[in-house]
Amino acid sequence: MNTPQQPLNISIIGAGGIGSNTCLLLVNALRNGVIAEHLGGIEFHLYDGDEVEDANLIHQRFTPSQIGMLKVDALAETFADIHAAVRLIPHGINLRDSNSLADAHIVIVAVDRPEPRRIVHSLEGKEWYDSRCMGDFTLLLTDQSDPVMIEALTPEHAPASCQPEGAIESGAIQFGFANAAVHLADAIMRSLLRRCGHETEFPDSICDSITKGRIDIFGTPVEPVMTVAPQATKPWSDEDDRILLDGLDHNGRDLDEISRELGRSPNALFHRLRRLMERGDVDAEAGE
Template identity: 45%
Template sequence: MDALPYALEDVLIHDFYYFYWFYKPWSIRTLMTKKVLTENGVQIHIIGAGGIGSNLIALLLPSLRNGIVSEQLGGITFHLHDADIVEEKNLVHQRFSDVQIGVSKVDALAEEYDLIHPSVRVIGHSTNLRHSKPLVNADIIVVAVDRPEPRRIVHSLNEVEWYDLRCGLDSCLILTHKTHFDDIERLTPTHKPASCQPDDAIETGNIQFGSALAGTFGANIILRSLMNRIDGKTNVPGPMCFSMNMGIVPVFLKTNNSVPFDQKPPTKSSEKWTEEEDDVLLKQAERGLTLERIANHHRRSHGAIWHRFLKICGFKKPLNNEVGE
């Protein structure tokens, strides 16, 4: 038998490098760019890779695949922080598939989206956030977990752009680094860790999409922030509480510009509510009208509508001074 032109070992090594160079996303050519990208460009840390975080990543990363935004910023690196693994129950409302069951959530997302463009990195950190040290290089931080501890860690950071995304049923709440401190404190009480789905929602099939709503808001905010870093004029959305059923919900007491600028002042702010108005208000809520439509109909502020609704439903004790609410 004629001798092989190469030793078998040399052939295997040649084929190995050929395959990884041309076909694998984790190839040698991408390895050469990893160190540069993780040290330069925009560093974005996302705390939580569940209902909110996975939806945010699944929406935002494909929008960066052409590299137009990331190349102008010297690259973008996403750091995902979450110790959870993918479970079957996650598949009904989070962006994972059955082949990823048992895999770390952050690793599953990193495998799918890392180097979606050569200037975009996604790095998984399979740990929960316990202190601020992992965030030392952050330019943008997104909190997407329903635990007060990591929220407060991020809230305590100075001179960093952060967004705290929350959800409940069909609603979402966004706090930002521009939210008034008193509002942040009031809206961040101590509580046990919670799921983005209510009890028995998965078992009964009554899935709520507030997490997808929060993820959508988050993806939009981050992309607008990246564009603002490029052109200096793109508007970045601020604090917001939004319900798919009620529209904008006024939960901020001291935060500036947390409601639309064009909101008209109420014309009946000093008039008492009548029983007829209460009946109409309840019927409008049952029909699913937005808070804005209801407020415009009654010619009262969003806050007056919301507090009146809580009062007539028994969630708020009546006060003597009801005028204007």
């Protein structure tokens, strides 16, 4: 536990769509200093090696005058005078190992790359949050989430934007990043309140869509079904999509049960759901 001589260290990996908007929500919420002073001060350690680009201004919390700056430096500049007990400390690097997080009390990973996610997942005895989005779809995992589910939802993949392909160029922005930031900021605020002695409910995992609502994929712990799912190499059919959407939307079935019926891994189901939402195939009537 932090002491008045040791400010609470909140380390945020990633200063893009989710990370920068989470900073905006959390840091402004701490503006009056009451919570920060009670906790002996709060330091936000920001990790990101990217610079602000013009395309970032559409959905990330930067201004035209900050183009060319490191994102972490820009955020530290924006919130430099928020309160004496609240500091933003920029680190213009991408996370490569856990050494930088040794002194962190709370760790947030908000980048769409598996390597930093796995570094955070491997931390022992630390409170952490893994926030993700695609289109209007949001996923939040925590150190309290089922380990098998965490592993299943963290495969190897190339880095990806939180926006569907062509969305920034066309202006058809989707707001899953903002939804993710709200869920994440709310979870962190609840953690801070608990550290101040307040009683509050605390989420361990969230799967949510702005258009579809809360999706229960965490009903029961996921059990390893098979090394290679029997349908893994087969294209998705309309019937497969119907079973997936109907099961989650109306029947309250968990991801493991649907995985067994379709013969596909939980990770395949999760990414198929992301793809359907990205294409706009999912709406309030899906599955009917």
